[in-house]
Amino acid sequence: MSRMHFEQIAGDYAAARPTYPDELYRALADAEVTGPGRRILEIGAGAGLATVELLRAGCEVVAVEPGARLVEHLRAVAPGVDVIQCGFEDVDLPGSAFDAVVAATSLHWVDLAVGLPKIHGALRTGGRLAVWRTVFGDDEVGTEFRRRVAAIVARRSSDEQDRRREVRPTVDELSEGGLFELASSEEWRWSVDLTADEVRRLFGTFSNWNEAEVAAAGQAADELGGVVTEHYRTVLHLLRRRDRESAVDEPRRVSDPSDGAGRHDA
Template identity: 35%
Template sequence: MTDRERLRTTFGTDAARYHRARPTYPPQLFAQLSGPRILEIGPGTGQATLPLTAIGDVTAVELSPALAAVARSYAPAAHVVVANFDEWPLPPEPFDLVVSATAFHWLDPATRMARCAAALRPGGALAVISTHHVAGGTEQFFVDVQKCYERWDPATPPNLRLSKGDDIPREFDESDLFEEPEFHRYEWEQAYDTEAYVDLLLTYSNHIALPARDQLIADIRQLIDTRHGGRVTKRYLTQLAIARVRTAGPVAS
């Protein structure tokens, strides 16, 4: 099992925490999307699924049975399927829109673009939503906390610093199956008390799988409580990339 395959299975270990702690998405993002038949890949517990059901009929394919159970309750209008999208048999009727919110990077990079194109009608669109932690918010905390990571996670680069939102690249898989993507970017902030921030960290696959996780979390909890008044603010960049599937075949190289 590869690291990607192993880590992608960690999210269902505490579905209630995942639903409670994970941030949602800027509402204006969904105004860029349309399509009566929507396929969502990797819905988690439904943070994007619920607003998508206001746009069209949603079929959501989720790897984790535990996450899928929460998504069904949270977004009851959606049809949630438990399956690995990399292997899921595509239905005969194509979709108008394929969406993946903070999950596309878990799909097999060798096949994900072709499978998304195959799931779409001619001229249908693929929307990939990614979430990035960027410079801002309680900036000194995110400088201070690097010492905790360097202490307990040997993979942490020394003196790592957050990038500004403008420095985050506009990334989208290159594929002749799709037209050039358009990008929409939203920066926003969310405040957390100590326990809410710890809750959030424990939904990240690299934290869940870290051997020294408990020591790291205790260190971070103490840092927030003793040096930052029990509350920190995190700045996010949410990026939406939309590309339409080509209707005339791939462009000749």
């Protein structure tokens, strides 16, 4: 599935996706990733869910987003943001111009062999890379609705199930080549009540769900009373920029709380 899937459903994406937990933004502020006057580069800003919060924190935000409809929406909901309409692999960025680079549910669409050196070059000495995403479905919380969702996914081929359950990018991928080293990883578990119509709208934004599967998920929510409680988790990886002189060729091996079974691609 192309990352331009979200451009085709720009309005639905903006309306259906839940926000990220407040705790995540507090963690970014505590780590001095965000704050008044901090210059931030945001990769794949999409509908602006994170962009709005970055501006609210007093940051100066330059957002890279390839989709024309999403750019139009972004400028409407996040006035003051400087938007570059371009794929990240093709964007021309000034060197050492940013205090931090952030990617909210977007970096898995970027070719990291191109993207990581580009991010490294755009960051100032000591700059941070913050990568986060929400996993739609918490394996530690079982519900009847989740059992029905699992049954829908089980009808796919085994290869398709395995590929789409991986939560990316992993810390190992982000550390590849030694340009970045892990500072911290955190995750937050949270829940939200969704009506059957909200389930249909939300699941319709998942790039790995087809129309029949979305309809089946909505029907399951209808049959369970019309409202279901979904349990999600949001994972944040915070990395430090390393000087090129200290970078190593081999990736740094670290534990990664996002490794394992992610429920949905985004």
